[in-house]
Amino acid sequence: MSELPLKDPAPADDAAEAEPRPGRIRKPIGWSMIVIAVLVAVSAALVYRRDGIDGVLEILTHDLALFGGILPRVLAGCLLGAFIAEILPHEKVSRSLGPKSGLKGLLIGTAFGAILPGGPFTAYPVASALLTVGADFGATIAMVVSWTLIGYGRAVAWELPIMGTDFTLWRIVISLPLPVLAGALGRFVYVRMYSRIAP
Amino acid sequence: MSAAIIDIILWGSVAALAVIAWQRGRLVLTTSVREGTMDFINIVPRIALGVIGSGYIAAVIPAEIITGWLGPNSGWLGVLTAVIAGAATPGGPVVGFSIGAVALKAGGGAPQIIAYVVAWALFAFQRLLLWEIPFMPARFVWFRAAVSLPFPFLAAAIAMAIGRP
Numbered sequence: 001m002s003e004l005p006l007k008d009p010a011p012a013d014d015a016a017e018a019e020p021r022p023g024r025i026r027k028p029i030g031w032s033m034i035v036i037a038v039l040v041a042v043s044a045a046l047v048y049r050r051d052g053i054d055g056v057l058e059i060l061t062h063d064l065a066l067f068g069g070i071l072p073r074v075l076a077g078c079l080l081g082a083f084i085a086e087i088l089p090h091e092k093v094s095r096s097l098g099p100k101s102g103l104k105g106l107l108i109g110t111a112f113g114a115i116l117p118g119g120p121f122t123a124y125p126v127a128s129a130l131l132t133v134g135a136d137f138g139a140t141i142a143m144v145v146s147w148t149l150i151g152y153g154r155a156v157a158w159e160l161p162i163m164g165t166d167f168t169l170w171r172i173v174i175s176l177p178l179p180v181l182a183g184a185l186g187r188f189v190y191v192r193m194y195s196r197i198a199p
Numbered sequence: 200m201s202a203a204i205i206d207i208i209l210w211g212s213v214a215a216l217a218v219i220a221w222q223r224g225r226l227v228l229t230t231s232v233r234e235g236t237m238d239f240i241n242i243v244p245r246i247a248l249g250v251i252g253s254g255y256i257a258a259v260i261p262a263e264i265i266t267g268w269l270g271p272n273s274g275w276l277g278v279l280t281a282v283i284a285g286a287a288t289p290g291g292p293v294v295g296f297s298i299g300a301v302a303l304k305a306g307g308g309a310p311q312i313i314a315y316v317v318a319w320a321l322f323a324f325q326r327l328l329l330w331e332i333p334f335m336p337a338r339f340v341w342f343r344a345a346v347s348l349p350f351p352f353l354a355a356a357i358a359m360a361i362g363r364p
Contacts, residue, residue, distance in 0.1 A: 033245060036328050040252030046259045059254035067250045074246055075239045076209045082235030083216035086227055117208035120326065124334035125238065131339060141343050145350075148320045153205065158292035162300050163316075171313055174357045178317075178350050186346040 073121045080118075081125030085133050094134030099187070101139060106183040109139035113146030113179065119154070123147045137190045142183030149175040242333050249329030256325060257289040262298055269302040269315060278355045281311040285318030285351065288325075295319045310358040318351035 048056050097105045116123055127144050135143075148154070150172055159168045220228040265284045269277075288295050299316050303309075322344040331340045 033248065033332070036248055036252065036332075039328070040248065040255055043252070043255035043259045047255050055258070056255075059258055060251065063251040063254040067247060070246070070250060071243070073206070073209060074242065075235075076213050078239040078242065079213050079232065079235035080209075080216065082231045082238060083213070083220055086231040086234065087216060087220055087223065117212055118205060120330040120334075122209060124331055125242075128335045131336065137339060137342060140339070141346060144343060145321065145347065149317065154292055154320075157205065158296050159316075162293070162296040163303070164300075167303065167309075167312075170358075171316060171354075174313060174354050174361075175317065178354065181353070182343075182347055182350055185349070186343065189346060190342070 077121035097135035109142035138187030146179035245333035
């Protein structure tokens, strides 16, 4: 109880401005990666048992091609995140997206997620950058949820052609309030979970 | 086609931010580029594992199983099944939406399919593991997924309340 992980990006009042950017998290291997590796290995073994080496190779070549196609976009996303972290003034971000930003902060996060271009390769690096420059969990949750539910990128590229216009529009209208609600819930829970660490 | 548009918007945004950074001074520009490149180098191995491995995960969870779960179920039990199916759906947007479309054609209820699509968008386990974890602090990812849990149900409730247009 006394030594909970203290690396949280939570509000450091206004002293945060003085210290240098705390660098992004760069742990090459965490337990999550180990879980993924095990999951992939087990799945690959199952495919091998079912389809033999041909099945394994077929998926491998397909995914390698996909990987090659995604790489430049991942680079673009990382650059985007780095520019945002470098350009945006930290105290301004923590004022408009920080823990005390209220409903307005959630709305800004939602709007930002909705207009953000690109796919997961942009959204997640940018979200991560926002966390490092002073946005709180609530606003960042609003941004990620907004990107995933009402962002135009995925809707235009995939949902419209596959699910049809009616369904897509209907679903987006229903989803409109969700990012703000998710952000508010996130903030509510976060404050109660970590209030003892950052009084 | 749409991929080209996405690339143009994406790199256009990068270029615009690069210009802003450059106006702030060369140091800001070079620091950002170096930071971004370092992030990229650090993330590539994780993305590699995810993207190259995801085909195997998708191959062992056939789409039929998930469509079966969605079924022409109705009511809240159907919504619950849809949420679980959404979380369990492997693969990219094509898989998720195709399953939704199949279920829609097969007579699945609209609120259930809304719940499925929203759950899939919010916390498909494969995307959490393969995309979010590599880029973001794991603590944030799990927290966000947990906080998102009620929302597919809420979406289904709204869908039931307002009905289809």
